[in-house]
Amino acid sequence: xxxSKNKLHSTNKELYEGAVIRKCRIEEDIESMRLDKYMxxxxxxYSRNKWQDLIGEGLVLVNGEKIKYTRSVSKGxxxxxxFKDMKEPEVNKDIxxxxxxxxxxxxxxxxxxxxxxxxxYYYNTLHTIMQERLGCHLNMINRIDxxxxxxxxxxxxxxxxxxxxxxxxxKNNNIKKxxxxxxxxxxxxxxxxxxxxxxxxxxxxxxxxxxILHKENVEDSKYSKTKFKTxxxxxxxxxxxxxxxxxxxxxxxxxxxxxxxxxxxxxIYGKYGPxxxxxxxxxxxxPEGFFYRQxxxxxxxxxxxxxxxERIKVKAKIPKDLKDFxxxx
Numbered sequence: 001x002x003x004s005k006n007k008l009h010s011t012n013k014e015l016y017e018g019a020v021i022r023k024c025r026i027e028e029d030i031e032s033m034r035l036d037k038y039m040x041x042x043x044x045x046y047s048r049n050k051w052q053d054l055i056g057e058g059l060v061l062v063n064g065e066k067i068k069y070t071r072s073v074s075k076g077x078x079x080x081x082x083f084k085d086m087k088e089p090e091v092n093k094d095i096x097x098x099x100x101x102x103x104x105x106x107x108x109x110x111x112x113x114x115x116x117x118x119x120x121y122y123y124n125t126l127h128t129i130m131q132e133r134l135g136c137h138l139n140m141i142n143r144i145d146x147x148x149x150x151x152x153x154x155x156x157x158x159x160x161x162x163x164x165x166x167x168x169x170x171k172n173n174n175i176k177k178x179x180x181x182x183x184x185x186x187x188x189x190x191x192x193x194x195x196x197x198x199x200x201x202x203x204x205x206x207x208x209x210x211x212i213l214h215k216e217n218v219e220d221s222k223y224s225k226t227k228f229k230t231x232x233x234x235x236x237x238x239x240x241x242x243x244x245x246x247x248x249x250x251x252x253x254x255x256x257x258x259x260x261x262x263x264x265x266x267x268i269y270g271k272y273g274p275x276x277x278x279x280x281x282x283x284x285x286x287p288e289g290f291f292y293r294q295x296x297x298x299x300x301x302x303x304x305x306x307x308x309x310e311r312i313k314v315k316a317k318i319p320k321d322l323k324d325f326x327x328x329x
Contacts, residue, residue, distance in 0.1 A: 026077045036069040044281045091124040099314045103160040106153050108316035111293045114146040150298025150316040163306035176302040179242040182264040182295035186238035189230050195255035196225040199248050207274035211250055213258045224248045226255045234329050265291035
């Protein structure tokens with residue numbers, strides 16, 4: 001007999017025992033969308049049918065209540081969902097501590113390691129691994145993408161964390177962030193150039209957080225600025241040193257895309273567009289010869305220590321995979 005996925009299971013304590021809970025709030029400006037469709041679009045590591053099963057089992061709550069998967073959700077709703085017996089993907093745990101003064105810790109994060117728990121990742125994250133390694137609670141000061149390697153800052157105490165976050169929020173701060181990237185379609189790249197403008201999240205049928213750059217300020221856009229310097233040209237490729245003046249999501253990649261330059265391995269703003277990301281998420285497939293991750297490395301950080309005001313400068317050595325790729329081209 002075929003089960004009805006739209007019939008909610010009764011509440012029982014055993015349902016949630018041993019499960020890992022995730023929570024999210026709908027920030028998108030949607031008036032109404034079916035719960036199963038929203039979950040399938042936002043968390044595409046499960047199919048829409050799989051989400052229907054989970055909702056029917058009572059493992060997805062909206063505003064603390066079980067609802068049928070055909071019910072609609074909208075902006076402001078809080079969704080809680082439970083993972084039972086889910087195996088987390090393997091990650092690279094080769095984390096190097098490059099600075100530690102007792103208050104601040106700076107690590108060289110490898111690629112293929114998320115910074116904080118999200119989606120399928122909970123235990124296999126930089127935050128969780130470092131807390132277990134050091135045996136104490138840690139605050140995350142900054143974040144970089146799972147595929148990006150390099151400098152990430154953590155703190156042992158809440159005071160230093162709050163002071164550092166206040167520094168980051170100040171647009172006149174003297175924090176200097178330098179990245180290294182490998183780009184393609186770069187035969188005619190300039191020696192140096194600056195990109196600035198207003199970034200706006202517009203979405204895409206294959207990637208919902210897709211962003212574009214405008215010259216003028218438009219509704220819901222945010223100012224951004226990046227300076228690029230060409231370090232070396234290698235045929236169609238170039239190695240760039242990058243200075244970030246603002247910290248918008250996907251800023252470097254969107255700014256490169258606006259100049260018809262594509263970061264090597266970029267599955268969203270690269271030369272094939274977000275269809276690469278969609279194929280990777282749904283089928284774990286990337287085009288033949290496509291570098292396995294975005295070729296971006298958070299190379300150097302300079303800042304005044306939030307407690308002592310001492311000028312701190314740290315560098316994260318460029319990882320072997322990027323060196324090997326450069327050698328191959």
